[in-house]
Amino acid sequence: xxxxxxxxxxxxxxxxxxxxxxxxxxxxxxxxxxxxxxxxxxxxxxxxxxxxxxxxxxxxxxxxxxxxxxxxxxxxxxxxxxxxxxxxxxxxxxxxxxxxxxxxxxxxxxxxxxxxxxxxxxxxxxxx
Numbered sequence: 001x002x003x004x005x006x007x008x009x010x011x012x013x014x015x016x017x018x019x020x021x022x023x024x025x026x027x028x029x030x031x032x033x034x035x036x037x038x039x040x041x042x043x044x045x046x047x048x049x050x051x052x053x054x055x056x057x058x059x060x061x062x063x064x065x066x067x068x069x070x071x072x073x074x075x076x077x078x079x080x081x082x083x084x085x086x087x088x089x090x091x092x093x094x095x096x097x098x099x100x101x102x103x104x105x106x107x108x109x110x111x112x113x114x115x116x117x118x119x120x121x122x123x124x125x126x127x128x
Contacts, residue, residue, distance in 0.1 A: 004035055004039055004043055005043040005046055005047060007028065007033060007035070007043075008024055008028070008040055008043040008044060008047065009043075009047055009052060009053070009067065011024050011027055011028060012024070012047075012053055012065060012066055012067040013067040015066060015067070016083075016084075017066060017082075017083035017084065017085055018054075018056050018064035018065060018066045018078075018083060018085065019064060019065055019066065020062055020063070020064050020065075021037065021040050021041050021044055021063070021065070022037070024040050024044070024065070025037045025040045028040070044063075044065050047065075048065070051068060052067070052068055053065045053066060053067055053068055054066050054067075054068050054076065054087075056076060056078065056114055057114075066085065069087055072089075073094075074087045074088060074089055074090070075087070075088050075089075075090045075093065075112075075113040075114065075115065076088070076114050076115065077115045077116075077117065078114060078115070078116050078117075079116075079117065079118055079119035079122055080116050080117065080118055081118055081119070081122040081126075082119060082121070082122050084119045084121070084122075088115075090113060093111070093113050097109050097111045
């Protein structure tokens with residue numbers, strides 16, 4: 001599994017944006033890899049569990065993945081048109097999540113925050 005996980009991770013490292021498991025699978029098969037879609041999903045989950053890939057849920061509920069550029073906890077600013085993604089810190093979000101959890105008696109708080117918009121390149125292209 002480790003070799004296959006490494007191969008999946010390499011596909012994501014070479015990609016600019018988020019990719020679905022089906023995209024990764026199709027690319028690997030096109031390159032001649034003997035791998036099943038289930039193995040790709042397992043590799044992606046293992047990489048996500050270890051913090052090596054970021055996972056984002058699209059508006060239609062599909063999980064998409066990309067190689068994590070930072071090992072630190074972060075959030076994403078994602079362009080709705082081209083998919084360009086910027087990793088951003090969110091100290092105010094971190095404080096808010098902890099405060100809300102504490103206020104309601106929760107511990108071991110985790111969260112995900114994704115911010116969507118239109119990047120400057122796409123905005124400029126749309127005005128032209």
